[in-house]
Every structure is written in structure tokens, then in C-alpha cells.
Amino acid sequence: MSTAYWLLSIAGGVIALSIVLPAFVGGAWSPTSMARVRAMLRLANLAPGETLYDLGAGDGRIILTAAREFGARSVGIEIDPLRAALCNWRIRLGRLQDRVRVERANFFEVDLRDADVVTFYLSQAAADRLKDKFEAELRPGARVVSHRRPVPGWRPAAVDERRGLYVYVMGKTHAADT
Numbered sequence: 001m002s003t004a005y006w007l008l009s010i011a012g013g014v015i016a017l018s019i020v021l022p023a024f025v026g027g028a029w030s031p032t033s034m035a036r037v038r039a040m041l042r043l044a045n046l047a048p049g050e051t052l053y054d055l056g057a058g059d060g061r062i063i064l065t066a067a068r069e070f071g072a073r074s075v076g077i078e079i080d081p082l083r084a085a086l087c088n089w090r091i092r093l094g095r096l097q098d099r100v101r102v103e104r105a106n107f108f109e110v111d112l113r114d115a116d117v118v119t120f121y122l123s124q125a126a127a128d129r130l131k132d133k134f135e136a137e138l139r140p141g142a143r144v145v146s147h148r149r150p151v152p153g154w155r156p157a158a159v160d161e162r163r164g165l166y167v168y169v170m171g172k173t174h175a176a177d178t
């Protein structure tokens, strides 16, 4: 077998793993449309200087838009090394290193205490697991914006039904009416 064959096989294996593995720990890659990204950030009332976390940053579109168009500081958490590298490259290309960073990590293990806004587009199982983490770590007034996955038992402060977006405000509307 030639060296080229082995190199191509290894590269193919790495790319296949990067597609398949995240599906088991939070959700496979499927980028949010740019129209939805802007709608999510508007619905969250993201203000200049606030800190946004995107859980599962993908290609970095949410963290980059939060900084460029809303003047926020943003942090992307991405488990896949290829997509984390892509985010880093886009951050450097946009000269946004002072306001945007990406961590290659599992978001279940990242402290979210300094977040003003958290966004995510993940599996329903991940949304279910994140609920306890949000309740333990997010300060009152922090906003959680979900694309497609309502947080079970929480009452949204705002919903964009057409785009499938849900916004929750910690300490105000996140607890279900009982």
C-alpha cells in the first residue's frame, strides 16, 4: 500500500470521527442559518460588552456574529478538534482575538458562571442534561437561547415559532408554572 493511501485513509478516519462522535455527546454538526443566528441574538437582547457562550460552536458563526454585530465578548465551546481549529482560524482572520475565543472542550465540563447569554443548537437529550447545569451555574437575569430544543419544564420568556427559537431568563421565567 502506498503512503498516499494510508494518509488519505487516516484523514478520512479523522473526518468521519469528527462527524460521528459529537452526535453521541451533544449533537452532530448542523449549522444554524445566519438569519436565525441574528434572530437568536436579537431575541436575547445581547448588549455590547456582555459575555455570550455558544455551547457547540460549530464553525463559529454565532460567536463571530455576537462580537462583530452586537459588540459582545464571546466564547465558543467545541468538542471537535477540526471545528475548534476552524473557529480559531476565523477568529484570527477577523482579528477578533481580544473579544472572541474558542475552547476545545466538552461543554458539560465548562463553568458558565460568567455568561450573560448562552446559546445552543443540540440534541434534545443534551438540552435535558443542560437544564440542571444552567440552574446551578447561571446568574439571575442570564438568558438562554435554544434553537429547536425547548428546555423541558421551563416557560420561555419569548418564542419565535417560525424559526424554532426559545428564550429563557434565569430566575424569572425559567421555572415552570406549577
Ligand SMILES: C[S@@+](CC[C@H](N)C(=O)[O-])C[C@H]1O[C@@H](n2cnc3c(N)ncnc32)[C@H](O)[C@@H]1O
Pocket (backbone or CB within 6 Å): 022, 023, 025, 026, 027, 028, 029, 030, 031, 032, 054, 055, 056, 057, 058, 059, 060, 061, 062, 077, 078, 079, 080, 083, 105, 106, 107, 108, 120, 121, 122
Ligand atoms: C448542531 S451544531 C451547532 C453549531 C453552531 N452552534 C450553530 O448553531 O451553527 C452542534 C455542535 O456542537 C458540537 N458538540 C456536540 N456535543 C458537544 C459537547 N458535549 N461539547 C462541545 N461541543 C459539542 C458538535 O461538534 C457541533 O459542532
